[in-house]
Amino acid sequence: MLNRPKPVLKLKRLGINTYKEAVVYMHDKCHVCRAEGFEVQARIKLTHNDKSIIATLNIVNSEILKQGELGLSEFAMQTLNAKEGDKIRISHPPTIDSLGYVRSKIYGHELPDKYFQSIINDIVAGRYSDIHISSFLTACAGGRLNRQEIIHLTSAMVESGKKLKWGKSLVVDKHCVGGLPGNRTTPIVVAIVAAYGLTMPKTSSRAITSPAGTADTMEVLAPVNLDVETMCKVVEKENGCLVWGGSVALSPADDLLIRVEKALDIDSEGQLVASVLSKKIAAGSSHVLIDIPVGPTAKIRSIEMVEELSRFLEETGSALGVSIRVHTSDGTQPIGRGIGPALEARDVIEVLTNRPSAPLDLRERALDLAGHTLEFSPKIKNGQGRKIAETILNDGKAWSKFQAICEAQGGMRKIPKAKYTHSVEASKSGQVVSIDNRRIARVAKLAGAPTDKVAGVDLYSPIGTIIEKGQPLFTVHAHAPGELDYALNYLEGHQDIINIQEET
Numbered sequence: 001m002l003n004r005p006k007p008v009l010k011l012k013r014l015g016i017n018t019y020k021e022a023v024v025y026m027h028d029k030c031h032v033c034r035a036e037g038f039e040v041q042a043r044i045k046l047t048h049n050d051k052s053i054i055a056t057l058n059i060v061n062s063e064i065l066k067q068g069e070l071g072l073s074e075f076a077m078q079t080l081n082a083k084e085g086d087k088i089r090i091s092h093p094p095t096i097d098s099l100g101y102v103r104s105k106i107y108g109h110e111l112p113d114k115y116f117q118s119i120i121n122d123i124v125a126g127r128y129s130d131i132h133i134s135s136f137l138t139a140c141a142g143g144r145l146n147r148q149e150i151i152h153l154t155s156a157m158v159e160s161g162k163k164l165k166w167g168k169s170l171v172v173d174k175h176c177v178g179g180l181p182g183n184r185t186t187p188i189v190v191a192i193v194a195a196y197g198l199t200m201p202k203t204s205s206r207a208i209t210s211p212a213g214t215a216d217t218m219e220v221l222a223p224v225n226l227d228v229e230t231m232c233k234v235v236e237k238e239n240g241c242l243v244w245g246g247s248v249a250l251s252p253a254d255d256l257l258i259r260v261e262k263a264l265d266i267d268s269e270g271q272l273v274a275s276v277l278s279k280k281i282a283a284g285s286s287h288v289l290i291d292i293p294v295g296p297t298a299k300i301r302s303i304e305m306v307e308e309l310s311r312f313l314e315e316t317g318s319a320l321g322v323s324i325r326v327h328t329s330d331g332t333q334p335i336g337r338g339i340g341p342a343l344e345a346r347d348v349i350e351v352l353t354n355r356p357s358a359p360l361d362l363r364e365r366a367l368d369l370a371g372h373t374l375e376f377s378p379k380i381k382n383g384q385g386r387k388i389a390e391t392i393l394n395d396g397k398a399w400s401k402f403q404a405i406c407e408a409q410g411g412m413r414k415i416p417k418a419k420y421t422h423s424v425e426a427s428k429s430g431q432v433v434s435i436d437n438r439r440i441a442r443v444a445k446l447a448g449a450p451t452d453k454v455a456g457v458d459l460y461s462p463i464g465t466i467i468e469k470g471q472p473l474f475t476v477h478a479h480a481p482g483e484l485d486y487a488l489n490y491l492e493g494h495q496d497i498i499n500i501q502e503e504t
Helices: 031-034 074-080 098-106 113-126 130-140 147-159 187-195 212-221 230-239 251-262 269-282 303-319 342-353 360-374 384-396 397-408 437-446 481-492
Strands: 008-013 023-027 042-047 051-060 069-072 089-090 174-175 198-204 240-244 287-294 322-329 420-425 428-433 456-459 473-480 496-500
Touching: 008 384, 023 074, 023 212, 031 074, 031 212, 042 074, 051 074, 069 074, 069 089, 089 147, 089 473, 098 198, 098 251, 098 303, 098 481, 113 147, 113 212, 130 251, 130 269, 147 251, 147 269, 147 303, 147 322, 174 198, 187 212, 187 240, 187 360, 187 384, 187 397, 198 212, 198 230, 212 342, 230 240, 230 251, 230 397, 230 473, 240 397, 269 287, 269 303, 269 384, 287 360, 287 397, 287 496, 303 322, 322 360, 342 360, 342 397, 342 456, 360 384, 384 397, 437 456, 473 481
Parallel strands: 008 069, 023 051, 174 287, 198 240, 287 322
Antiparallel strands: 008 089, 023 069, 042 051, 042 089, 420 473, 428 496, 456 473
């Protein structure tokens, strides 16, 4: 019985996109399901030639599949390198020992490095379902990872994928921990730093809980789904790049974890450290600037949280051979005007081209961060970086470098505009005294961002603005009328997103 041949089914392409989730589809009367005892949501091992993957079973009862056929999600087909008509062998998967380590963590036990490596290896190999991944993420959230466990997790994520080497002692990077809408400084910083001559191979994430990640915004302007070989060519030619980390297989576990984090709407401190640093280390960075915005409705809300996160980042970086410098910034309100990929891309271009309409706060913040990043160079003394960055921006070298990077990545694109907009007006006169970062970001997401690149919010009233009743506070942008309505319905119950204090 142990050596019996594995059942085989013929692959039919269904064209179902499940992002990075492997799913197999079988007919409810499929003889293999009955013979093997498979039920809906079962985990099944699929083999094609020398490649195998474990997928979650979904059952269909229509004629989309016939007897002897099975369907696969696009991700599963690509992983197996299979095409329609191929024969797929079916079997029960081996037991997953690392799930026992996840259960141990759920009950509050500290895990050694080999346990984290086993868990991450199984996640990358596709052995975990989304339920398993969410259990692991939840077990690690809420301060449940100590310093040593964060180091173990980060190291395991680095080892799970490719690692780049640039043959240089100084390779810089910059990252913001997020939580601040519109804070799209990275493209500006990369352009300035690369124009100066430092190497900055920037890999960025897509949005987890925000209306846009750097990769989402940059994709409006140029291709970001580059493979490692193309990425390296761009960096060798232009000193820098702006690509999606998920396309270059650096810390591949991170993208699988982010996909589930996004659904759970969580981004815990320990996982944040491992996510950020694993990507930077895998990309070959030697020196990394971490920007932490602090504010009452930002991701990081207190100096105590900053100190704890800074300590984790610096200690983990030191343990893994990377120099980390933490920069604390104002996180009380959104940065720039645009919140959402296309609107943020517009702000970036306005800053790079030194237009009078460019948002001053975005420009100033980007110059600060670029200055600190430049100061990793032994040729630049502390305190001199910002002045050098400003010169590079003002004389057009940063804009020229940004255009060159876009062309090297596949060509610069025109920024699209939304078909549907709606302006939200002030209900009273007075002065804007606060803005809820999380709620204004939620409006942008409900309008369709970041999936719809044109969706988001255009903010006209930063803190300190004197407002007259009936004056526009912000405009909601959407690609479809239903999404616009969705956002506006939310606003009806949350009219205090922008707090206006009436003059006495």
